[in-house]
Amino acid sequence: RKEVEQDPGPFNVPEGATVAFNCTYSNSASQSFFWYRQDCRKEPKLLMSVYSSGNEDGRFTAQLNRASQYISLLIRDSKLSDSATYLCGLGGGSARQLTFGSGTQLTVLP
C-alpha cells in the first residue's frame, strides 16, 4: 500500500459544481497536512494547510480525519480556473520532507 493515496481522477465537473477530493495516508505519525495545486507544466503551489479543526478559505474547505487517516478538500462553486491537479502533502513523524500523493486531476467544464 502506498504511504499516501489519491484518486487520480480525472474529475470533470460543470462550472458552479461542488467537488470533493480525499487523500488517505498510512503513517499515523503524520503531523502536518497540506493541499497543493499544480497547473500543467508548472510547480506545485501551496493552496492551504489542513488543521485538526478544519479550515476554510473562500470556496475551499479542508478537513482532517485522524481516526480514518484521511484529509479532504472541498471546492464549492467551481470555476474554470480551478482546473488543475491537486496534490496532498504530509509531513511529520521522523521525516522532515513532505510525502506527496500522485495528485487528483480536476477539469471544470463551461
Place this chain on the structure above:
Amino acid sequence: GAGVSQSPSNKVTEKGKDVELRCDPISGHTALYWYRQRLGQGLEFLIYFQGNSAPDKSGLPSDRFSAERTGESVSTLTIQRTQQEDSAVYLCASSANGGIQGQGYEQYFGPGTRLTVT
C-alpha cells in the same frame, strides 16, 4: 518578496554527461528540499538540508546523485553520468523551519528544472 528560483529552466544533455542544477531558496528559509517529478507522476523526495546539520540523503536514487548547500543559501544538485531515466522535472522547495521533528512547515516550490537526457 522573491520566491524560490531555479536554473536552468530547461536542460537537454547527452547520456553520460554530468549536469548541475541550482536552487536559490527564499531568503531566511533555513530548510531546503529537492524533489523529482517524472511525467504524470507525483513528487519523489531526493534530499533535505536544514541549516548546518548533516543533510538527509535518504531519497537519492543512486550514488550518481549528490547535492551541496552552503549555509542557508544556494544549493546545487549534481547528477553524474546521466541516464535516460533521469529525465524529469527537478523541483526545489524551501521552508521557514523544517527542523523540529514531528512538525512540517509549508514548503514553497521553485519553477523547476526540466531535464531531458537524450
